[in-house]
Each structure stands twice: as C-alpha cells, then as structure tokens.
Amino acid sequence: MAAKWIxxxxxxxxxxxxxRQYKARxxxxxxxxxxxxxxxxxxxxxxxxxTDGDTAVKxxxxxxxxxxxxxxxxTPVRSIVGEDPVEFAETFVQAxxxxxxxxxxxxxxxxxxxxxxxxxxxx
Amino acid sequence: xxxxxxxxxxxxxxxxxxxxxxxxxxxxxxxTARLREQGFSDxxxxxxxxxxxxxxxxxxxxxxxxxxxxxxxxxxxxLNATGQxxxxxxxxxxxxxxxxxxxxxxxxx
Numbered sequence: 001m002a003a004k005w006i007x008x009x010x011x012x013x014x015x016x017x018x019x020r021q022y023k024a025r026x027x028x029x030x031x032x033x034x035x036x037x038x039x040x041x042x043x044x045x046x047x048x049x050x051t052d053g054d055t056a057v058k059x060x061x062x063x064x065x066x067x068x069x070x071x072x073x074x075t076p077v078r079s080i081v082g083e084d085p086v087e088f089a090e091t092f093v094q095a096x097x098x099x100x101x102x103x104x105x106x107x108x109x110x111x112x113x114x115x116x117x118x119x120x121x122x123x
Numbered sequence: 124x125x126x127x128x129x130x131x132x133x134x135x136x137x138x139x140x141x142x143x144x145x146x147x148x149x150x151x152x153x154x155t156a157r158l159r160e161q162g163f164s165d166x167x168x169x170x171x172x173x174x175x176x177x178x179x180x181x182x183x184x185x186x187x188x189x190x191x192x193x194x195x196x197x198x199x200x201x202l203n204a205t206g207q208x209x210x211x212x213x214x215x216x217x218x219x220x221x222x223x224x225x226x227x228x229x230x231x232x
Contacts, residue, residue, distance in 0.1 A: 065195060066172050072194020073152065075168060082167025084129075091170060095177035 018057045025064040029071060036077045037067050043089045050096055059096045132163070138213035140174055141206055144184065148201040151175055175200055183209050 026037050041063070050056045070080050081088045143149065143157050154175070155168045175198075178184050183206035188196040202210065 062176055065198070066169065068195045069151070069197070070168075072191070075152075079167060080169040080172075082170055083165065087129075088167060088169045088173065092173040092176070095173050095180060 012053065015053045015057050018061070022057070022060040022064055025068065029067055032077055033067050033071055036081065037063070040081070040085070040089050040092075043086070044093055047090060047093055050093070055096050059093070063092070132166075135217070136170070137174060137178065138210065138217065140171065141178065141183065141202060141210045141213065144200055144202040145207065145210055148187075148199050150189070150197040150199050154200075178206065 026034065026041065029037055044059075044063075050059065066080070069075075070077075139158070140154055143154055149157070151172050152168060155166060155171045158166045158171070175184070179186055179200070183203065184200045185203045187199045187201070189199050191197045
C-alpha cells in the first residue's frame with residue numbers, strides 16, 4: 001500500500017513538486033518532532049488508503065503545518081498526539097475520508113441493501 | 124481521562140468546538156486552551172487539530188491564515204452559516220439526549 005500511495009501522490013508534476021516540498025518539511029523538523037511525524041506518516045500509509053492525489057497532498061500539507069506549529073510553540077509531542085497515538089492518527093486520516101477507497105465499498109453496500117429492499121417490496 | 128470519558132467526548136467534541144467558535148473565531152491552540160480551562164485537561168492538541176480539519180473539509184467553518192510572530196501563519200477558524208445551522212441541530216440533539224438520560228437517571232434512583 002505504501003508504494004501505491006507514493007505513486008498516487010507523484011501522479012502529476014505539480015503533485016510531485018508538492019510531495020517533495022512536504023518531504024523536505026518533515027525532514028527539516030527537529031527531534032523529537034521528526035521521529036514522531038515519520039512514525040505517524042508510516043501509520044497513515046497503512047491505515048489511510050486515500051486514493052486521490054489532491055486529497056493526499058492536502059493532507060500532507062496540513063500535517064506538516066501541524067508540526068511546524070508545534071515546533072514554533074515548543075509543544076511537547078505528547079500534548080499533540082495525546083494518550084493514544086493510534087486514535088489520533090486514525091481521527092486525522094478520517095478527516096480526509098471523503099475520497100478513501102472504502103467509500104466506494106460503502107456506496108456499494110448501501111446500494112445492494114436498497115436494491116434488496118426494493119425487490120422485497122415488489123414481491 | 125477515563126475510557127468512558129474519551130468515548131463520550133468522541134461524539135460531542137465537534138459540537139463543543141463549534142460552540143466555542145460561535146463565541147468568537149479562534150485558532151487551534153486557543154480552542155485547546157479553552158477546553159483545558161473548562162476541565163477537559165487531557166485533551167490533545169492534535170485531536171482538536173484533526174477535528175478542525177474535518178469541520179473545514181465539511182464546510183462548517185471559514186479559515187483565514189493570519190501571520191504569527193514566530194513560525195508559520197496560524198489558521199483562524201470562524202463559524203459560518205452552515206456551521207451555525209449544524210450547531211443548532213447539535214444543541215437540539217443534545218437537549219433530547221440529556222433529557223432522556225436524566226429521566227432514566229431519576230427513574231433508577
């Protein structure tokens with residue numbers, strides 16, 4: 001999934017440029033912010049499944065903004081991610097859920113039930 | 124924060140944050156600070172940030188980037204008309220839920 005994710009964000013030249021800028025911003029974070037940001041990023045790749053390049057680029061931009069702000073304010077990493085980093089990571093990705101691959105399956109499931117319901121009523 | 128508190132907050136935090144924004148526009152950290160003042164001492168800044176990103180994606184708030192004295196510009200969130208309507212619905216839902224729960228609570232005594 002990680003490879004696919006990178007492929008999707010490198011889809012267009014513009015997105016490739018934005019992706020490189022994003023990577024540079026994360027690389028430039030001082031410790032321990034860099035480590036935390038990269039650990040979260042890794043989790044996003046496995047959990048996220050965002051299939052739309054524009055959404056992925058937007059998400060990464062917002063994510064980098066969050067860390068730049070934390071560095072500027074000197075906010076401890078724990079106050080950013082909270083007691084449960086998994087919870088935080090999943091909430092963050094879900095904010096961009098409009099274009100997740102699972103949405104296609106959600107629509108398919110909803111449609112299947114609606115069709116079954118119609119067939120039931122027609123009997 | 125207890126597990127139960129975390130679970131209950133999950134369903135209401137969005138309304139709480141919109142209610143804070145209905146008083147005046149604010150940026151992420153200000154909202155977290157307000158929540159902490161009001162006793163939600165363990166709330167993570169990232170949780171509020173993620174929530175703000177979500178309400179932005181759903182068009183409930185307007186966002187303005189304001190330069191800050193240090194670091195990147197701050198994103199200031201303002202409740203818009205859609206957000207206001209959403210917040211009113213939240214309060215109606217909340218009144219219904221809290222009334223029913225209170226009745227159950229009284230009945231169980």
